[in-house]
Amino acid sequence: MPYCPRCGVELDYHIKNCPLCQFPIPEIPEENNHINVEKFPRPENKYFEEILKVKNQIFFTLSILILSAVLVLMTINSIIETHPLAINYSIISVIAAWFYILILLGYLSNLYYSILGIGIVTGCLTLALDSVDGKMNWFFTYALPIIILVLLVIYLFLYLYNRSKLLNQFIFIPSYLFIAVALLSVGLECILDFQANQSIHLSWSLIVFIILVSLAVLLLGLYYKLPEMIKEKIKRKLHI
Amino acid sequence: MKQKRAWYKLDNAGKLYPSITSTRVSTVFRISASLYNPVDPEILQKALNNIIGRFPYFKVNLKRGFFWYYFEYTEKYPQVQKETYYPCMFMLYKNKNSFPFRVLYFNNRISVEFSHSITDGMGGIHFLKSLLIEYFRLLGIQPEFQEKISKEEAEDAFKRYYVKNIPKPAKLKKAFHFPFKLNAKGEYYIITGIIPVNMLLEEAKKYSASLTQFLLALYFDTIQEFIRLHPCKLLPVVINLPVNLRNIFPSKTMRNFFISLTPQIDFRLGSYSFEEIINYIRNYMAIALNKKHISQHIHLNVKREKTIFIRLIPLFLKNLMMPALYNKFAERNYTTGLSNLGLITLPKSIENLVERFEVYPPPSMGNIIKVTTISYKDKIYISFGSLTKNTEIEKIFFRKIRKMNIPVKIETNRE
Incomplete structure (x- = not known):
């Protein structure tokens, strides 16, 4: 033996x-x-087999629905030629919805790839919507920077979350959410202000940033408590 | 005219399980018997068909009511299946025509896997024993006893022993949890240690402890050593110890009838010697394992179910709320679980045809490692069911037994 x-x-x-x-x-x-x-x-791993079965059923049903919607829209477009732009917008949106469903059903096994996929589909959707009328008005100036900003903030949040998921979630998740929203607001105002005035003067986002970051620091501070040295100093200076 | 179909309310403990079931938290446990010869699936199917009528409360499908799930009797027969998946895998028993249990075979082994919504370990053992007796009867071996069917078998014994107007037991707080990474969904690892039960009993006697108390102390000591080797954020260590209530509150029910005792040791207070741990457990058991204390737990469980506000919440909302509430009031407050199903006996005529029994705990995300033990003839089978690849706890536990100079044989389904 x-x-x-x-x-x-x-x-x-x-x-x-x-x-x-x-x-x-x-x-x-x-x-x-x-x-x-x-x-x-x-x-054998039963999970993937069973879940894939259910996922395929949902995806197949929704694909048929979306295909029918596209066919109906194209038929309307060929019969009534009054609003071709509106119909084109609808067709693009419906096709984008199909890609969103593909990603949201988790066909890309990795969460990071799924988020990147959603970013790329949103990029393509906004690019297509902007180019329907033959002119590029807002894609490069607004849509693309905002999509990149949102992706970066989400990745930062996930990175922080993964680092601390075994710790107290009631402290860390709200703190990281506050930080993410604060960064998003500043980024958004930077983009909007720069495109509108060609210069950056932060106003509302600064208020949001200060409040949310203070809350996050307060929460994390309560969790980690003050370092002994600082506690000692406060005691010394403020003892009654 | 269409015949009326029998239906059963879920028992007090069972009501919770369909709402918290997910692909990871299958709430399915396994009891298996290994024979000395390969299992004949056709005879096994015949045996199952012959005995299932004797257990009408298992020959059911789960259905959705507006406020609660319920079981409806079905004319269909369950089919035996060849084992291909990991043990205790999730059952889609909320689907039409699926049973809340399965009977599996693989080489020499017959396994029954039950959803906890329908029965507990004792009910499962009774069913497997009946199946084995019938299987061998079909092979020409007559058992020497006839079993009586009791009307009590389908009762919800929690309701029978519910005492109104007594105070609730003390609330638990968040317990220490193992800081291990979860494995991939759909995988469940088992490590079974096979140990001569007499040697373990002798060791337990040295400390004037029962086998369950001794194993519990060993498990606490294992966790203590793990914490010493891997310093991490400490909270009290609480072990969930399900207790079969049929011996304390007489009932022949085949449905759930257990409550969880929660011995706990706070290692923030310092290091505990093995004698100290055993001493604590012996005293804890004396306080906790008596009718009055257990009545409090039954009272709490039944009262929660009877509250009109809870009853009036539609089922879909219950399904949304239950996993979070279960985590808050149960799993969050336990570090792990240890369940001893005791000694199994079979009629003399078939005793030598069955090599062993094993029991595997249901996988749980809140308590990613759980232990179940069962004894048969001269061996005890201690099975760790784990949702993590880390084997540190199992390693420390079995090495402790080896250090007592007791032989241990290890078997696993890990690659």
Whole structure:
């Protein structure tokens, strides 16, 4: 019988590593009277199979709906030629909705790719909407910078969340949300102000920024408490 | 005229489970028996068909009412399946025509997996024993006893022993949790240690403790060592210890009838010696394991269910609220769970045809490692069910037993 030299426990034949400490176990030939019966099947993961089934059903149904909507819109467009622009806007939006559903159903397994995917689809959607009338008015000046800003803020939030998800979520999630919204407001005002006046003078976003960042610092400060040195100093200066 | 179909309300504990079930938190536990010969699936199916009529409260489908789920009797028969997935995988038992349990076979092993909504470990063991007796009867081995069916089997024993107007038990606070990363969805790891039960009992006797008390102390000591080796943010360590109530409050119910005791040790107070831990557990059990204290827990559970405001909340809202409430009032307050199903006996005629019994706990996201133990003949089977790849707890636990010079055989479904 094979044994793990580290844990001292008996193991099954043909096991490569000790299940407890991962120590490599050498292959030992079976004894003559030993009958090896496998205890477990090589397990399949039921989750992906079952979830994929449900997801495919939803996606297939919605795809048919979207395809019908596009066909109806194109038919209307070919019969009534009064509002071609409006119809084109609708067709673009419906096609974008199809891509959004594809991503939101989680076909891209990684959350970071899904968020990037939503950003790219939104970029393409705004680009297409802006170019319907043949002129580019707002895509490069407003839509693209705002999309990039939002993506960056979301990635920053996720990075911070992943770093602290084992800690107290009632403290960290609100704090990081406050910081994210504060940064978003400043970024938005910068973009809007720059495009409107070709210069940056922060006003409302500064107020939002100061309030939200103060709240976040207060929450984190309460959680981490003050360092001993500062506490000592306050005690010394303010003792009654 | 269409015949009236029997229906059953879910029992007090069972009411919670369909609302908190997800693909990860399957609320499904497994009890399995390994034979000395390969299982014949056709005979197993016949045996299942023959016995399922004896358990009408299991031959049901889950249905949605406006306020609560309920079980409806079905004329259909459950089918045995070859085991292909990880143990205790989620069941889509809210779907039409699916049973809240499954019977599986693989090589020499017969397993039954039950949704906790329908029964607890004792009900599951009774069902598996009946299945085994019938399986061997079909193979030509007559059992030497006839079992009587009791009317009590379908009762909700919580309601029978509910005492009005007594104070609630003390509330629990947030407990220490293992800081391990969750594994991929759909995977569930089992590590079983097989140990001679007599040697473990002898060791327990040295401390004047029962087997459950001794295992519990060993588990607390394991967690203490883990905390010492891996310093992290400390909170009290609370182990959820389900207790079968049928011995305390006589009932033959086959549905859920257990409550959770919660022994706890706060390692922020300092290091505890093994004797201190055992001493605490012995005293805790003396205080907690008696009719009066347990009545308080039954009172709390039934009272929550009886509250008119809770009853009037539509089911879809209950489904939305329940996972968060369950986390707040239950899993958040436990570090892990240990459930000892005791010694299993079979009729003499088939005893030597069954090699072993094993029981696996339901996977849980709040308590990513749980332990269940069961004894059969001269061995005890201690199974750790885990939703993480980390094996530190299992390693410390079984090494402690090895250090007592007790042999341990380890089996796993990990790659």
